[in-house]
Amino acid sequence: MEQESFENNTIAELLNREYICVKVDREERPDVDAVYMSVCQAMNGQGGWPLTIIMTPACRPFFSGTYLPPKARYGRVGLEELLTAVAGQWKTGRGKLLDSAGRIEAYLKEQERATVSAEPGMDLVHQAFRQFAGNFDKKNGGFGGAPKFPTPHNLLFLMEYGTREKKREALTMAETTLVQMYRGGIFDHIGGGFSRYSTDERWLVPHFEKMLYDNALLALAYVEAFGLTGRELYGGVARKILAYVGAELTDAQGGFYCGQDADSDGVEGKYYVFTPKEICRVLGENAGTAFCDRYGITEHGNFEGKSIPNLLGNEAYEEDVKAGNTKAEQAENELTIADLQKLYEYRIHRTRLHKDDKILVSWNGWMICAFAKAGAVLGETEYVDLAVRAEAFIRKNLAKNGRLMVRYRDGDAAGEGKLDDYACYILALLELYRVTFQEDYLARASMWAETMIEQFFDRERGGFYLTAKDGEQLIVRTKETYDGAMPSGNSTAARGLQQLAQITGESKWQEILDQQMHYLAGAMEGYPAGHSYALLTMMSVLYPSKELVCTTSPAVRDAEQKTLFNRLAYLSETVPGLAVVVKTADNEMELAKLAPYTRDYPVPKDGMLFYLCSGSRCLPPVEKLEQLMEKWL
Numbered sequence: 001m002e003q004e005s006f007e008n009n010t011i012a013e014l015l016n017r018e019y020i021c022v023k024v025d026r027e028e029r030p031d032v033d034a035v036y037m038s039v040c041q042a043m044n045g046q047g048g049w050p051l052t053i054i055m056t057p058a059c060r061p062f063f064s065g066t067y068l069p070p071k072a073r074y075g076r077v078g079l080e081e082l083l084t085a086v087a088g089q090w091k092t093g094r095g096k097l098l099d100s101a102g103r104i105e106a107y108l109k110e111q112e113r114a115t116v117s118a119e120p121g122m123d124l125v126h127q128a129f130r131q132f133a134g135n136f137d138k139k140n141g142g143f144g145g146a147p148k149f150p151t152p153h154n155l156l157f158l159m160e161y162g163t164r165e166k167k168r169e170a171l172t173m174a175e176t177t178l179v180q181m182y183r184g185g186i187f188d189h190i191g192g193g194f195s196r197y198s199t200d201e202r203w204l205v206p207h208f209e210k211m212l213y214d215n216a217l218l219a220l221a222y223v224e225a226f227g228l229t230g231r232e233l234y235g236g237v238a239r240k241i242l243a244y245v246g247a248e249l250t251d252a253q254g255g256f257y258c259g260q261d262a263d264s265d266g267v268e269g270k271y272y273v274f275t276p277k278e279i280c281r282v283l284g285e286n287a288g289t290a291f292c293d294r295y296g297i298t299e300h301g302n303f304e305g306k307s308i309p310n311l312l313g314n315e316a317y318e319e320d321v322k323a324g325n326t327k328a329e330q331a332e333n334e335l336t337i338a339d340l341q342k343l344y345e346y347r348i349h350r351t352r353l354h355k356d357d358k359i360l361v362s363w364n365g366w367m368i369c370a371f372a373k374a375g376a377v378l379g380e381t382e383y384v385d386l387a388v389r390a391e392a393f394i395r396k397n398l399a400k401n402g403r404l405m406v407r408y409r410d411g412d413a414a415g416e417g418k419l420d421d422y423a424c425y426i427l428a429l430l431e432l433y434r435v436t437f438q439e440d441y442l443a444r445a446s447m448w449a450e451t452m453i454e455q456f457f458d459r460e461r462g463g464f465y466l467t468a469k470d471g472e473q474l475i476v477r478t479k480e481t482y483d484g485a486m487p488s489g490n491s492t493a494a495r496g497l498q499q500l501a502q503i504t505g506e507s508k509w510q511e512i513l514d515q516q517m518h519y520l521a522g523a524m525e526g527y528p529a530g531h532s533y534a535l536l537t538m539m540s541v542l543y544p545s546k547e548l549v550c551t552t553s554p555a556v557r558d559a560e561q562k563t564l565f566n567r568l569a570y571l572s573e574t575v576p577g578l579a580v581v582v583k584t585a586d587n588e589m590e591l592a593k594l595a596p597y598t599r600d601y602p603v604p605k606d607g608m609l610f611y612l613c614s615g616s617r618c619l620p621p622v623e624k625l626e627q628l629m630e631k632w633l
Helices: 002-006 009-018 030-044 079-092 094-112 122-134 152-165 168-183 212-229 232-248 276-283 285-295 315-323 326-334 337-350 361-378 381-397 419-436 439-456 489-504 507-524 528-542 558-574 588-594 596-600 626-632
Strands: 052-055 061-065 403-409 412-416 546-552 578-583 608-614
Touching (some): 061 094, 079 094, 122 152, 122 168, 152 212, 212 558, 285 337, 361 403, 361 419, 361 558, 381 419, 419 558, 489 507, 489 528, 546 558, 558 578, 588 596, 608 626
Antiparallel strands (some): 052 061, 403 412
8 A cells, every 4th residue: 555555646645635644553552553453343344454544533433444455446445536535525524424433432332341251161261172173274284274373372272271181182283283384484494483474274385574473472382392292393493483583683782673574675585485596506516406305495486486495395204293203303404504504694695684673562571481481491591591681671771660661762762551561571570580580570570560450450340451541542442352463461461460379379469360360251252262372371270270389598509509490490381380489598588578478488407398289288398309290290
């Protein structure tokens, strides 16, 4: 539309003469996007982008649409004709437009009140699994047909459901999808990281845009799969995602950029595709031919005459994966790292990608979670260091006067923080506590949770609003519960509240969590599969939990304590339903303020003590973690 209409002199003149034009960055203003996308869905039965809204000066909409051609085409109204007609009616028959706007506004407000709280229960969890199973593509992985989105939070749900329910089918759905996505062209086999989505059902041809949040959530899913199975295929993919983010999307100060465009030199995918001749020119004839054979680089190509590297046609690889052979998982090493690096360097200098270098709090929160979890599960301390550094960036640049901003770019922080910013940042702080056991992260997660509840929570009906109560007010104050490309702010907030309640034992978090879960249970009615991230929290609430308190003496050597912390971090990330708290002589006073129950666990004079509660049963303390591992963890 920008090229066809907004740069068209006739349409631009019409817009400037008859309208006041507002262009919205939906990453910076998700609240505006949410409100007016709901308008489009209500009026047209579906939404999408680009979103076109015509509204009154009071911001009350009366027309909505998605893509509009400059002139009428194939039964679709043209933008020029539409703008002319509406401008005329505004001058001569404004009453009808205002009536229409009033009805739409009333409908939106009625919809916001429509969700009725319900009792959380395993019936919703089981129903979601059945919905996923009914929509699963057994051959290619993923759900439904083209286009296919990764939606890694769905895979996280299936892995946890499969583990807790001992349901192999759920784990198979998740693993098949993870393997097939990696094999496809949606994964960048040369530079690492995933593109936005696949335009076909096989994951071969992506929309080549790479987004930070996709890669954060996918890293979490692959790390989770590695923790469950120990398969290096999953660990290797996670490492490549994080290496890509570290190399391409990390600011010098530690924050993470939003992503990279799909186009190079105005051509989508140009950066990523190759011909056999190019590959052989860079790697030499023998190594080049081997690469082309492995990654499906052919003369006729698979995308506009060139080839997207992929493993979908590699039959030997497919058989190895099906058999669980380590050969498939180690095959990357047969093509030396030096060869991949040569292609990476060649590609960078051949053409460039535009980088969106905004730093968003919410997306950074997900990436901090990914680096922290990967550090604990993969045993890579530098990943935790990157997570710590990114959190420090947010604390320094995007937290002002006890409130969060939305984005940072070129030294400028702006925007009123929305629910997603608070919820994702709280989750990131809790993730850092879970892998470092530094009570400062827990303290600040608690502080930001207090602000989130005060500013966003609906104490009367439950649920969190997208915007703060003292923020800019739109025509309706929306609550989003449905998980899209990312988990909703309400799902994420619930996850943070559940972890706070479990770690601290404080009833104030539990009370809000109970109300939140009843609200989400009501919102899930009919299609719980659309709320997979909230279902993760629901499972944590419904299944028996485990709490492990470790107390360590000042006499414990630093090296021994570091090893212990690494083991505890691994357990906290891989044992479903487990929360770990570490109490030392240094942190016992601060920890007692955050988690008063820890006063009952004295710091020993020598060695360590481990206290485990499982469900309603608490075991006697033991001196060695191994005494708990085999039977209880």
